[in-house]
Amino acid sequence: MKVVLQRSKAASVTVDGTVTGAIDHGYVLLVGITHEDTQEDVAYLAKKVANLRLWEDADGKMNHSILEHGGAILSVSQFTLYGDTKKGNRPSFINAARPEAAEPLWEAFNQALREQGLHVETGIFGAMMDVVLINDGPVTILLESK
Numbered sequence: 001m002k003v004v005l006q007r008s009k010a011a012s013v014t015v016d017g018t019v020t021g022a023i024d025h026g027y028v029l030l031v032g033i034t035h036e037d038t039q040e041d042v043a044y045l046a047k048k049v050a051n052l053r054l055w056e057d058a059d060g061k062m063n064h065s066i067l068e069h070g071g072a073i074l075s076v077s078q079f080t081l082y083g084d085t086k087k088g089n090r091p092s093f094i095n096a097a098r099p100e101a102a103e104p105l106w107e108a109f110n111q112a113l114r115e116q117g118l119h120v121e122t123g124i125f126g127a128m129m130d131v132v133l134i135n136d137g138p139v140t141i142l143l144e145s146k
Contacts, residue, residue: 001041001105001145002081004030007054011074011133013123020129021121026071028133031109032081033102034095041145042105046112049073054139072119076131077106099126 005027012022029049053062055069066073079102083091096102103125113120123129 001034001037001045001109002032003045003049003143004078004081005049005052005054005141005143006030006133007136007139008074009134009136011131013074013076013121014130014132015124015127020124021074023072023074023119023121025136026066026119027073028131029073029075030078030081031075031106032078033097033105034082035097035101037097037105037145039105039108042109042112044145045143046109046116048143049113050116050118052141054141067117072121073110073113074121074123074133075106075110075113076123076129077102077125 008023008028009025010023011028013020027049050067051065053065055062055064055066057063079093079096082096083093084095085091106125110120110122123131
């Protein structure tokens with residue numbers, strides 16, 4: 001499982017002209033799931049996201065988690081994180097989990113974030129989405145469960 005975490009001042013997801021999720025500040029998570037991912041990967045990354053210290057303290061050092069600082073999550077399913085570009089010019093997505101396996105894990109990940117005490121907004125799994133964000137910092141971190 002891969003998550004691209006972007007600290008954000010504001011973000012939203014729109015599908016077919018309708019906003020499906022929006023946050024004022026927090027993290028935008030682009031979430032990719034592969035064939036080997038399990039509930040253990042979900043739990044590990046949800047805990048990691050909730051507890052990462054990416055918000056500044058009074059001394060300007062990244063010492064506060066989103067739980068301490070406040071903020072929400074905008075979670076977006078992103079199978080293209082498992083695009084393989086080693087051969088040719090067209091990415092191969094064979095490492096991305098099939099939708100019937102990936103969607104329940106993405107939903108479980110979002111629920112696990114909620115169980116960590118976070119407010120979670122989402123895009124729509126498998127939809128063409130317009131994602132808008134104001135990156136804060138910018139702070140962008142790549143997390144992997146393996």
